[in-house]
Amino acid sequence: MARTVRCAVMKREAEGLERPPHPGALGQRIFENVSKEGWKQWLQRLATIINENKLSTADPGSIQVIEQHMLGFLFGEGDMGKLPAGFQPAGGKK
Template sequence: MAHMVFCSRYKQELEGLEEAPFDSDFGHKVYHNVSKKAWMEWLEHQKMLLNEYRLQPWTPQAQEFLVEQMERYFFGEGSELPKEYVPPAH
């Protein structure tokens, strides 16, 4: 049976992640409160942040920034978009 969570982003019960995304208190918070759907959307948002800010994800500064943005994306007012960001046209 799927792991179900009350998703903090969608405010409804949805299928959760199969495991915590990282081994920390915050990773477990994400596991218990973020749906698989919201997580997949975050991964796309994270790619945009990495590209737009030209971040190197292995650096502590980039990791700290991404965790802060993730906290805001799932549990706060939402992650900010870069000022110059123009969404791709579909």
């Protein structure tokens, strides 16, 4: 039987992740409070955040920025996690 969590992103019970998706205490918090679907939504947002802000997952400074966006998107903490200002999805109206 699949593990369920009260997803902080979707605000409802949903299937949980199989393992922590990020190292350390933050990864454990995500594992306990974010569903597979919520994490999938984060990964889609993450791609946009990385591209729009020209971040690198190999740069420790970028990782700190990514984690701040992660906290904002997943848990509503801080001012980060939203789409970058002025972001227009591909094919969007200008």
